[in-house]
Amino acid sequence: MKDESQRISVLPSGSDLRLPWHLRLPGPLERDFAEFFRNSVATVAPWAALNVILLLALALALECYISPEVAARTWRPRLLCAMLAVATILVARRSEWRRWLHTVSLALAFAVALTGDWMGVAVNHPLGFSLFLQTPLAILLMSVLLRVPFYGAVAGSVALIAALAASLRASPHIGLELSLVLLLLSLASASMSLFGQYIYERLLRQHFLSENVLFQHRDELHSANRVLESQATVDGLTGCLNRRGMEARLDELLHGFGRGGAGERASVLLFDIDFFKQYNDTYGHQAGDECLKTVASIPRALTQGDKDFVARYGGEEFMVVLANTSLKDALVFAERMRTRIEQLGLPHSGSRVSQVVTISVGVVCAGERAADATTLIKCADEALYQAKGAGRNRVAYMSDQGRVATL
């Protein structure tokens, strides 16, 4: 039951994915989102800016056609706007300048609206009021095309509408009614484009948040799996591989034979502590556990190869597998291990062979006539049995001919 709840807790929960109404993401996610947002806007911003340049050119052409005097006043402000549009294209395309994208986009929208206001006040022509329409167009440009972030677009829209109101008041050619119509149009444009911008940014943030949370949980899931995997193959008391881990590693090693993996040899050493039952009876089960841990630390310290390993085969029985090791070398290892454990000097008054803890070892080598894991373990067990029978605290081995001898 406990395991099940732990497993479920690594999956995303609803609260991880809930985006607040004000759109702000928690902590560093907000910074990451800003970059993600800028990069997504950068792909459309150059086309939006190009669109602005074309419209500015068309407006100027129309002004030249209707009234060359008006065009003589408006070409400079229109050129300024076109230059800012070019700057927007450049900033969007260069990744090292991209952090300025929203600032330049805002500057372009302000330039379009404010030059419109200025021209509307300066130009005296029956169609001059249309110049004030650049404000609602600039608001649309800022939110819908250049995708300035929502709060920037709100502030920008308020400032542009205030500037329009001031310009209309200052204009000697525009009456109150027309002023109200123009203001209403700008307000309508602002409310619709800001609403659209809010929805768009919300969807984008939600998508970003979901992906991030899922990635995060996937990583958590992977590390939890790694922990579970190691728990399933490692013995909790000694830190050696458990029997399941041992079987997997030994199979892997033996399957590598003939594929140039770990060479064509491997030696298997099976050992157990002499008179361990008496040790438990004398010193208690807990001291027995400590003794197992200390004894296991010796072969773990002695094994060096990547493919060598030590496993707790069961109870007080351990297995050492030495990859690419001949019988001769395995016997040297076994003898060294036996001596080191004896030299630990762990008192064992219940033992009938020594005053300290000792081990008996059975060794077998999988050579050219490579055996399967079961046969190898059976042979090592037979050798261990002989070591016990020959008086314990010694190493016995099975030769290539299948004969058992003690050292």
Ligand SMILES: Nc1nc2c(ncn2[C@@H]2O[C@H](COP(=O)(O)OP(=O)(O)OP(=O)(O)O)[C@@H](O)[C@H]2O)c(=O)[nH]1
């Ligand atoms: N403390 C402790 N004891 C264990 C553990 N696993 C097995 N044992 C004990 O190990 C003892 C093994 O006893 P036996 O199989 O009779 O072997 P032995 O007394 O070592 O005798 P020989 O192997 O013939 O020298 C048993 O008493 C088990 O209870 C463990 O995890 N902790």
